Amino acid sequence: xxxxxxxxxxxxxxxxxxxxxxxxxxxxxxxxxxxxxxxxxxxxxxxxxxxxxxxxxxxxxxxxxxxxxxxxxxxxxxxxxxxxxxxxxxxxxxxxxxxxxxxxxxxxxxxxxxxxxxxxxxxxxxxxxxxxxxxxxxxxxxxxxxxxxxxxxxxxxxxxxxxxxxxxxxxxxxxxxxxxxxxxxxxxxxxxxxxxxxxxxxxxxxxxxxxxxxxxxxxxxxxxxxxxxxxxxxxxxxxxxxxxxxxxxxxxxxxxxxxxxxxxxxxxxxxxxxxxxxxxxxxxxxxxxxxxxxxxxxxxxxxxxxxxxxxxxxxxxxxxxxxxxxxxxxxxxxxxxxxxxxxxxxxxxxxxxxxxxx
Numbered sequence: 001x002x003x004x005x006x007x008x009x010x011x012x013x014x015x016x017x018x019x020x021x022x023x024x025x026x027x028x029x030x031x032x033x034x035x036x037x038x039x040x041x042x043x044x045x046x047x048x049x050x051x052x053x054x055x056x057x058x059x060x061x062x063x064x065x066x067x068x069x070x071x072x073x074x075x076x077x078x079x080x081x082x083x084x085x086x087x088x089x090x091x092x093x094x095x096x097x098x099x100x101x102x103x104x105x106x107x108x109x110x111x112x113x114x115x116x117x118x119x120x121x122x123x124x125x126x127x128x129x130x131x132x133x134x135x136x137x138x139x140x141x142x143x144x145x146x147x148x149x150x151x152x153x154x155x156x157x158x159x160x161x162x163x164x165x166x167x168x169x170x171x172x173x174x175x176x177x178x179x180x181x182x183x184x185x186x187x188x189x190x191x192x193x194x195x196x197x198x199x200x201x202x203x204x205x206x207x208x209x210x211x212x213x214x215x216x217x218x219x220x221x222x223x224x225x226x227x228x229x230x231x232x233x234x235x236x237x238x239x240x241x242x243x244x245x246x247x248x249x250x251x252x253x254x255x256x257x258x259x260x261x262x263x264x265x266x267x268x269x270x271x272x273x274x275x276x277x278x279x280x281x282x283x284x285x286x287x288x289x290x291x292x293x294x295x296x297x298x299x300x301x302x303x304x305x306x307x308x309x310x311x312x313x314x315x316x317x318x319x320x321x322x323x324x325x326x327x328x329x330x331x332x333x334x335x336x337x338x339x340x341x342x343x344x345x346x347x348x349x350x351x352x353x354x355x356x357x358x
Contacts, residue, residue: 153189
């Protein structure tokens with residue numbers, strides 16, 4: 001998720017800002033049902049907007065709402081869809097991460113929580129494929145290959161990993177030496193790309209060759225790990241799925257570490273779990289790390305002196321449908337870290353907790 005999109009949407013204020021989120025499907029016939037759900041959510045949004053604001057002054061927004069279901073290409077769906085509409089804005093974002101709920105939110109601000117959730121899980125990295133054809137290097141974004149690195153180094157031609165010359169194969173030591181020399185050259189080319197982009201690398205190869213690669217690597221720390229190569233399927237979508245399985249585990253480890261750090265900071269008095277205190281600290285720029293339960297959502301009214309009062313009915317005039325979205329943006333925009341975790345992980349911390357900088 002590009003930070004520029006989040007910042008652009010965060011900059012807009014004024015009633016009404018409509019946010020629609022729904023879970024979607026990547027394959028047919030399931031994605032055809034997504035359009036029906038989207039139509040229903042758009043109708044719900046239309047009714048709420050008219051009930052609260054009337055039709056005058058929101059005509060451009062209502063026209064956009066009416067067109068969204070037909071103008072959105074559902075055949076290109078990922079795992080969730082997020083639509084941001086106002087009189088002057090129309091932004092549609094497809095995400096590789098599920099929404100915690102299909103819902104409509106109407107407020108003075110867009111609900112940025114799903115975008116911040118996606119941004120917190122964004123991984124851009126390299127994928128090195130060591131196959132019969134040699135070595136190829138790809139650029140990846142989450143679970144998709146976005147391009148192939150083609151320069152003076154990549155791709156490498158046929159490697160000695162798969163020699164068929166019987167004379168060469170008869171000397172295992174000589175073969176091993178050739179393989180290591182080849183992998184050393186590949187590693188130097190990967191390091192060069194890493195130095196230019198700052199991206200780490202996932203490797204698709206055999207366990208044996210990954211071990212050799214690490215032994216000859218100038219910078220073994222730039223490699224995330226490896227996934228076993230399937231020589232019958234080295235299509236980019238397949239190696240992307242293999243890579244993402246490992247990369248996504250790393251994010252889970254980061255969340256677990258953040259929860260552990262939060263628990264340790266409780267004794268030092270640096271953790272707030274009261275919603276009002278969290279809201280005040282986040283607005284003041286004190287938030288270092290925010291952890292929110294995946295399904296935690298609380299509508300509130302903000303009264304005088306920034307006092308927040310939870311309400312049961314999110315459709316009431318003046319209600320912020322989900323204050324956690326606002327808090328998450330305040331922390332994220334001020335260079336803090338935001339994580340979303342399962343309820344089981346947060347038993348000792350509650351539904352929302354904030355570790356402050358000071």
